[in-house]
Amino acid sequence: MSNWEILWDERAQFWSGFLSTLEIFGLSIVGAFVIGCGLLYLLEGSRKRLTMPLRIFIDGMRMLPFLILAYLLYYGLPSVGIRLDAWGAGVGALAVYHGCYFAEIFRGNRLTFPPGQIEAAQAHGFTKGKLFFRLLLPQIIMQTRPLLGNQLIYALKDTAFLVIITVGELTAAANSLSSTYFIPTEAFIVVIGFYWAISVTMEIIIKQCGRFSAKRGFDNV
Amino acid sequence: MSEANTSETAAVSIRHLSKSFDDVEVLRDVELEVKTGEVVTIIGSSGSGKSTLLRCINWLEKPDRGSIHIAGQRIGVHDDGRPMPVRELAKVRAQTGMVFQGFNLWPHLNVLHNVTEAPIHVQGKSKREAEELATALLEKVGMSQKHDSYPNTLSGGQKQRVAIARALAMQPAVMLFDEPTSALDPELVGEVLAVIKDLSAEGYTMVMVTHEMAFARAVSDQVVFLEKGLIIERADPETFFTTPKTDRVRKFLENHDTPSSA
Numbered sequence: 001m002s003n004w005e006i007l008w009d010e011r012a013q014f015w016s017g018f019l020s021t022l023e024i025f026g027l028s029i030v031g032a033f034v035i036g037c038g039l040l041y042l043l044e045g046s047r048k049r050l051t052m053p054l055r056i057f058i059d060g061m062r063m064l065p066f067l068i069l070a071y072l073l074y075y076g077l078p079s080v081g082i083r084l085d086a087w088g089a090g091v092g093a094l095a096v097y098h099g100c101y102f103a104e105i106f107r108g109n110r111l112t113f114p115p116g117q118i119e120a121a122q123a124h125g126f127t128k129g130k131l132f133f134r135l136l137l138p139q140i141i142m143q144t145r146p147l148l149g150n151q152l153i154y155a156l157k158d159t160a161f162l163v164i165i166t167v168g169e170l171t172a173a174a175n176s177l178s179s180t181y182f183i184p185t186e187a188f189i190v191v192i193g194f195y196w197a198i199s200v201t202m203e204i205i206i207k208q209c210g211r212f213s214a215k216r217g218f219d220n221v
Numbered sequence: 222m223s224e225a226n227t228s229e230t231a232a233v234s235i236r237h238l239s240k241s242f243d244d245v246e247v248l249r250d251v252e253l254e255v256k257t258g259e260v261v262t263i264i265g266s267s268g269s270g271k272s273t274l275l276r277c278i279n280w281l282e283k284p285d286r287g288s289i290h291i292a293g294q295r296i297g298v299h300d301d302g303r304p305m306p307v308r309e310l311a312k313v314r315a316q317t318g319m320v321f322q323g324f325n326l327w328p329h330l331n332v333l334h335n336v337t338e339a340p341i342h343v344q345g346k347s348k349r350e351a352e353e354l355a356t357a358l359l360e361k362v363g364m365s366q367k368h369d370s371y372p373n374t375l376s377g378g379q380k381q382r383v384a385i386a387r388a389l390a391m392q393p394a395v396m397l398f399d400e401p402t403s404a405l406d407p408e409l410v411g412e413v414l415a416v417i418k419d420l421s422a423e424g425y426t427m428v429m430v431t432h433e434m435a436f437a438r439a440v441s442d443q444v445v446f447l448e449k450g451l452i453i454e455r456a457d458p459e460t461f462f463t464t465p466k467t468d469r470v471r472k473f474l475e476n477h478d479t480p481s482s483a
């Protein structure tokens with residue numbers, strides 16, 4: 001039996017790893033997106049006292065290796081009485097970590113947002129919340145689309161770290177097969193294929209969204 | 222507008238308005254009353270405080286002293302000095318429609334949605350009602366062929382006409398124009414002025430800052446001259462342009478190719 005045939009027989013393991021990676025990735029990027037938008041909203045700042053701590057939090061996260069955050073949530077939190085399972089700790093760590101990156105991407109774009117548009121909205125009676133959700137956020141997302149796409153790929157790759165805190169995702173499947181049968185090369189080639197497939201699909205979706213914003217003159221990034 | 226005393230209520234009433242930017246007094250004790258249906262033009266050299274005055278009317282700038290009433294409603298602060306809560310401020314603001322020098326359209330929305338955005342999401346109109354109104358207004362400004370276009374595909378004149386329709390859609394008590402044609406190529410100025418002229422003929426209340434003297438003379442009921450934050454002259458356009466009282470205004474008019482007649 002060739003190495004490839006062994007892997008084919010064990011395809012159920014890859015498949016469940018793949019599904020679990022997709023699930024973790026999907027949930028955590030939705031979480032990260034919401035966190036990123038939330039942080040941007042808070043930074044909009046009618047509460048100036050919040051700005052400094054938020055900036056420190058965002059920068060602190062961005063300067064932290066992801067793996068350490070994952071360790072911290074999984075092995076560190078129990079010591080303060082919060083016990084997350086590996087899956088919850090992994091998704092949480094990914095969401096918070098990449099949420100901070102999203103926030104930073106949004107914030108950078110926010111700085112260049114034309115103030116005249118905001119004044120026009122205020123003059124038309126918009127209050128902060130409506131202005132944020134209807135005018136600021138949609139435009140900022142359209143403008144930063146390529147950067148967001150890039151960040152999504154980082155997030156996908158970071159899901160692989162979760163093998164270390166015992167989450168049974170794609171890399172974990174490859175890891176276990178390669179050590180059971182001593183065929184690391186083939187096992188890892190298979191998972192590379194899976195990661196590429198997810199990334200390429202994502203790129204295509206983002207390209208499609210690009211057409212939507214290009215029509216509105218947002219393709220200058 | 223059904224109440225008997227609305228004719229008494231000015232569209233805009235400004236009393237003792239003062240405003241400084243870092244110790245520089247930009248507006249000094251300005252008094253201005255704009256009656257419903259009236260067109261008031263503000264003229265003055267660069268830096269005299271024209272934009273600041275206009276922007277105080279809808280509280281984009283916060284005055285230091287004085288009071289401003291829009292259609293009888295005080296904007297920004299209550300009479301007892303309490304600052305107005307944001308929601309209430311937004312309501313009074315919606316009584317004014319502002320047209321900016323730089324258009325400031327929302328680029329992610331098409332022409333129709335630029336016009337329906339505030340009526341739907343600020344005033345709570347139904348989509349259908351807002352779109353009917355927007356359709357009528359876009360026709361008024363000559364943009365009915367462009368409902369589905371995005372702002373980035375429009376010329377400056379077209380953008381400004383959409384911006385006018387957008388402001389009109391709030392059905393404001395007063396329209397505020399801050400140099401609406403200054404950012405336009407000369408050949409596009411006419412189409413925007415024609416729209417504003419139509420509005421004045423229809424009886425819209427307007428306060429306008431402009432350097433287009435012939436136009437000011439043709440549409441205004443009242444011309445106000447600002448100099449270093451003071452109103453140093455106010456008159457009907459005939460008097461203002463033919464027999465100004467102060468040397469300052471005479472000089473100013475000489476330097477701006479004064480219209481021979483309207």
Ligand SMILES: Nc1ncnc2c1ncn2[C@@H]1O[C@H](COP(=O)(O)OP(=O)(O)OP(=O)(O)O)[C@@H](O)[C@H]1O
Pocket residue numbers: 242243247265266267268269270271272273274
């Ligand atoms: N946000 C601000 N901060 C500080 N100074 C300001 C601010 N806005 C305006 N000024 C100053 O206030 C004065 C009046 O400005 P304003 O824009 O009202 O003049 P203007 O009459 O509209 O001039 P222009 O014809 O050039 O538009 C100017 O000296 C300007 O530099």
Ligand SMILES: [Mg+2]
Pocket residue numbers: 271272273399400
């Ligand atoms: Mg100005």
